[in-house]
Amino acid sequence: CKKSFIDLNPLDTPSPDTYYQTDAQLKLAMAGAYVPMRDLLVNDYFTSEMRSDNSHYQPIPNNRGTANVYRENVSDWNNDANNDYVNAVYYHCYNTIARCNTIIDRIPLANAASTAVKASVDGQAKFLRAWNYFKLVRLFGGVPLSLHEVKKAEDAYLPRATVDQVYTQIVKDANDAISELLPPAKFPQTGEATKGSATMLLADIDVTLKKYAEAETLLNTLPAMGYGLNTNYTDAFLTTNKNSKESLFEIQYLEGTAVGTQPSNFFYQFFPRTTTTTVVTGAPATNTTSTGGWNSPSFDLISTYETGDKRLDATIGIAEGAYDASYYLVISANKSVVGYTPAAGKVGVPYVKKYLHPPFTTTNNTNDNWPIYRYSEALLLLAEAQNEQGKSPLTALNAVRARAFGDALHNITATDQATLRDIILHERRVELAFENKRFHDLQRSSKGLAIMQAYAAKAKTTYTFLPASAFDIQPYKFLFPIPKPEIDLNPSQLVQNPGYAF
């Protein structure tokens, strides 16, 4: 017998050696690269939303398993480098990056593919890679800069790059994506990243890097691509209005149980633990596992909405009822948060209503996409860029507010730069609540530390069940620690962020 007898390859999957060649293969590989974003999103709300003053968690003192304790720690600012949920954010960002690296490396070798598809896929991959590094550099600082397909073990050991090096790469990728991608061909869009997505990303980076003029230029190109605000704030989140003109980029989901469905379950993760959700969701569902009970709107967020702001009712609802001894909320009524006071003997537990779009057919199974960038954020970034340059931000800012209030009566008229800076920060908070923006806003705001310290003082008196070590707000904690298992594997090249014990 010959060597061929012992040369066996899988029969049920294509071979990576011959893949990434045709237009169709490149497109399918690109589709595969979006998938880890979903894994990221079920962890990132801990690091980018619950870490802030926007949200908290439901008590569960009767189950001190690490699945609960680790999650609480992120919100309580007392996590260490062994925290599975912080670490998952790091891991999943890199999962997307690795898939993009492979695509970007192999596109020049795709001899059977068209120039147009190569450019489109390269642009999407670079957009995704840049977005994920932007997430990483903000949460963890200078991270290893992996830019090529890992083909053998040795390729996997990289040192931490500097923050500047990471940003240089992000900007480069975002610029490539802008030049390679086309504006949306139609609305509703396909869900793929577009020139608009990449433009928005680079503007976001530029504002973070305080390159306000560049950001302003970029943001001003968006209307010509067809983007604009929906009529109502709630329209942006409707499951019947996905990938609308307000959407610059969102992660796609499809509810259902049949083969091929890809449901989301954000609503349930953000809903109090309860034995039955029927009062709120219509269809019965349980939410008793540790999947639920997270990202509950904080008292501080609720109180920060101005009177008349329709976004409060659109964003937050109240599940009224009483906790049983297992800390499951027995829900008796679904109430509006506006002007809410609990009925006698009841508690009102706020929940995130933004992603509540019944009717639901199956437990823990929703149709909601996750917004990464919306046009209203583009307007608020534009306002910020203009204000920081000493220009008037009012046109952009008031466009967002006019929709939020449904009238022009609440338009801002202030002209003082510092005042406007606070107003824009606040506007971002309420406009973009539960879209994983708030912690990043606090990171780049000069007032972030003070805001969190003030919130922590109130939170400690408001929330029972807090461990003594909760809400010890320190400047170093605005960066998360590099995952301890990563450092253990590569101790000579990875140095922990300052402040962390290990």
Place this chain on the structure above:
Amino acid sequence: VIKGKVTDDKDEGIPGVSILVKGTSIGAATDVNGNYSIKASTGAVLVFKSVGYATREITIENQTTINVKLKPLVTGLEEVTVSYGKQRAREITGSASQINAEGLSDMPVVQFTQQLQGKVPGVDIALSSGQPGRGIAVRIRGAASFATGYQPLYVIDGLPVTGSVNNINPDEIESFTVLKDASATSLYGSRAANGVVLITTKHAKAGESKIEFSSNVGIQKIDRGTVPKIMNGQQWALFMQEHYDDAVKYEGLNPAGTGYPDVYKGDVSRYGEGTNWFNLTTQSAPIQSYTLNVQSAREKSSSTVILGYQAQDGVVINTGTKLLSLRVNQELSIANNKVKIGFNIAPSYRLDHNNRLTSDGVGGFYERVFESSPILPAYNADGTYAIGAYSPGMVAYINPVAQLKESRDDYITTRILGNGYLNYQFLPGLSLKTNIGIDKGAETRNNFTPQVANNSVPTLPNLSTGISSSVDNYSYTAEANLNYEKTFFTDHHIEALVGYSAQKFDSKSNSISGTGYPTDDIGYLTAASSITAGSSSASQYSLLSAIGRLNYNYKGKYLLQGSVRRDGSSRFGENQKYGYFPAVSAGWIISDESFMAKFKKIDFLKIRASYGITGNNDFGNYTAITQLGKANYYLNGAVVPGEAINVLGNSDLQWERNKQFDLGFELGLFNNRVSFNYDYYHKLSDNLILGRPLPRSSGFTTIQYNVGQLEFWGHEFTVNTINTKGVLKWNTNLNIAIQRNLVKSLISPGYLRRNNTVTSDYYRNQEGHHLGEFYGFVFLGLYKDAADLANSAKYQVTAAAPNGSSDIGTIKMKDLNGDGVIDDVNDRTFIGDPTPSFTFGLTNTFAYKNWDMSISMSGQVGGKILAASKWAYLTNMDGSRVPLAAALDHWRSEADPGSGIYPRTKTGTTAIGRSVNSQWIEDGSYLTAKNISVGYNFKLKNNWALKNLRVYASVQQAFIITGYSGSNPEIGLSGLDATAGIGIDENAYPVPRTFSVGLTTTFK
């Protein structure tokens, strides 16, 4: 016609003696009682030959009856099955132990490996779970390997088996040979590193035509003494009452508010015993087996047909297994015995019912039985299931009675093992052997979880789910080899073997899942409202090999052997397709030397040594290859079947190399009434394959990699004694194995942890340590008072929280790095070693007149057990699940500190009690009486067809003597896999005690 009886020196008949009329082809054989008859006339010479006896020739004078006594030869003339052939025991230069299955048949077990427990030193067999027909693991000489298998290769009638050996009826087996060292195993090359078990099935022997029927019926019971003693109704209510009273006292809980459930208030004696979930979910269960064995053998042909049926119900309700098996072994000799042709075929059908549900481990069904609230009923007043089994304060559990009774998980396995062989003797001494075998398997699974078994709340929001899947596989092996045997110049004897072998395995599988059945009555996917997943896949491997072996001996007392196998394997990396596996060995039978003649007491003395290299290729079929996997996404209103690389290949991946040295001696004393065997071995497992953890910034978690070395060494002792002869015959087999392992080198960072979670990061495999050493905090008791708290390190301390999450009455751990803070990284260390000091087996057999009795025991001394489930779950002070009754005696106040073992229930302080710590470590020494059986043989004379009748009674798992507080000291997370957590008790299906009676009848 000459008739007669052939007997041994004890006047007992010898069956199967071949009798030949010299110079002719006329022959006969003795029957089971030693009787024979043969046609021969006066003056002819009869030759009486039998293995193990001196051949005798008798010339016929005028007699018609010739009774012959044969003299037994010295030890070791019996032939033993070895790799690719048979060899006289005395001439074997490697470590091979043959066990006759006959003495094991009284055991009421459905897995043959259970019969071997404690029989061979260095062969560890653990029953880590009592799931019917499952849960057993076999490990030879401590074999361990990170990513690859550790269990031995099974070879049935010369053919390596792929996959499970569960479908084999123990009653089909004639003998086992356990091959342990490299010289014994190396002809199996890249699959031999974990040792080899050769199984020989029953073949009729000349003169042994018979019909035998045996049956065994038993009842299995859980030994109540080994069941965790958890709180009953009133104890649980009291525990919770104390929990809430303490919260009122220390945490300001409003005693009148909803935070203090009414069910726990007042006199708790109203709950009494409450619901005993254990009683509702366990039972005494029958086990039975029936075997019909029809054997006939003539001069030139033999036939064996064995039909078997076994059924074992589980001691956990609604679980069990059934096996129907058939084996037909046929053999025919033609052309003056120069050509021998044989066919063996063994179809079998197994039905596994619910015995593969996740009954074991954390969150397994069996654990849920203990965690459910005893103050709640299993059934509503109307007889329907109560939905949920949690009282206030607890985590929402599903009613375990509904879960166990209503879940359905059936696996149907059919298997056909078959082979055909042709041996042709060209010339005296030169023969060709060919063997073609097939191993055909198929398994279908039907799984259904109805809504009552899927929900903890009465609104039943979780839909029913079902799976239908099947696997179909085959493997064929084709082998041909040439044997040459020759004696030169009287004293030089050689035996040579060269051969070629090709094997291919192919598997196809598919799986469909569905959900949303309209009712709980029909659980087939046709009824499902939605198909949630569907897949089909294929897998293959192949092996192409050449073998060679040369045996040489001088005067039968100086023995040499050399062998080599070359394997080409589809599993190896692109650059490492072929491997060579050589071995050499030598032996010296000292007792044959003339200078030994003066040691009259020594009958036999042999020393032997071997060295060789074997491999381990059991690491998956495409592991070395980079692979794409499905990554579906949804774009533009349609599902897009995306692709992404999900396995990182390693084109340099090699098989593991096992370099083993063995030194042994065999000693027979006092007319062979005492025999003694000793082996020392030293193994170095090199190029160990491991899913090497990669920095996750690569986008991958692991790459299969050759990462390090493990070292194993050990001493194995066996003593067989004939203690008394005569009316009372008493034989003893004692074996002891002292075995050690060491992680010699491991790629950076030099250790592997189990996971990242302090509650289940049980062990660490680290350079310079034994495998699986437990890792955790060092328990120092509870903080006694304010001074103790102030002067001790505390958990999770920060500047803002100087006491962290510690308080008086909570668990105190040791501050290992002396920084004044207990944290998860710097204050954990190695806290125990599961490696036993030694393991042993002891078998005593007695025969007195018509009575016989045997007692098989096995055990270990030393070796620690980590009682993970007991402490992390059954002593959970959170109040989320029902704890052990002993935890009632917990800390209430400085004046009432309880036993000092169980901490207080204060909110936010209980997490550390669930982290691995030295309190969880217990001594794992044990002695188990695996089997005690007593039999009586009826001597039947002149009866019609019945020739023999034996009845017996047998107790399996008769008793365990151990200090370990858990259920089963043989427990492990993954069988006996030392790299994946041995000696860790996460709870498992209980191993029952079985009382059985059986009978064996032989018909003429």
